[in-house]
Amino acid sequence: MKAKPARFVLLAAIVFVVIAILGACDSEPRKTDAELGLNAQQATGRRVYETRCADCHYAYSTHNLRGPSLNGLFKKPFMKNGMPANDERVSDIILLGRAKMPAFQQKLTQQQFDDLMAYLHTL
Numbered sequence: 001m002k003a004k005p006a007r008f009v010l011l012a013a014i015v016f017v018v019i020a021i022l023g024a025c026d027s028e029p030r031k032t033d034a035e036l037g038l039n040a041q042q043a044t045g046r047r048v049y050e051t052r053c054a055d056c057h058y059a060y061s062t063h064n065l066r067g068p069s070l071n072g073l074f075k076k077p078f079m080k081n082g083m084p085a086n087d088e089r090v091s092d093i094i095l096l097g098r099a100k101m102p103a104f105q106q107k108l109t110q111q112q113f114d115d116l117m118a119y120l121h122t123l
């Protein structure tokens with residue numbers, strides 16, 4: 001039986017939808033700062049996060065990327081690495097680095113760091 005053009009269109013449409021669904025599973029849907037209810041400092045911290053951290057950490061998906069997901073970072077008593085999830089330990093990891101994670105001490109200003117921490121507390 002010879003395939004009709006209409007079938008190709010239908011098939012192409014199905015393939016497209018499947019790819020779109022699969023793609024959506026792992027990428028983070030982009031919400032606006034307002035939708036997330038971020039204040040000005042948290043929104044600024046989000047920009048820092050997107051520039052410095054998003055390559056390796058998902059903020060809203062619980063999937064791991066190159067590093068563990070930071071979703072709910074401060075909501076749980078312990079981080080994935082077993083350390084207490086408090087400002088002190090999290091700051092150390094960000095500023096000094098850990099295993100394959102680079103240190104950010106020289107790369108962030110105090111203001112950027114404070115904004116970033118404010119944002120992390122919203123996750």
Ligand code: HEC
Binds near residue numbers: 049070090
């Ligand atoms: C090059 C990739 C990379 C970048 C960029 C990066 N990280 Fe990481 N991060 C990692 C890896 C890998 C780990 C796991 C380290 C380990 O083995 O304990 C990690 C661990 C962490 C942890 C501990 C999480 C847990 O639950 O154990 C925190 C918090 C964290 N990173 C925050 C950040 C923040 C904030 C930034 C941006 C300033 C950042 N990271 C940038 C790779 C990265």
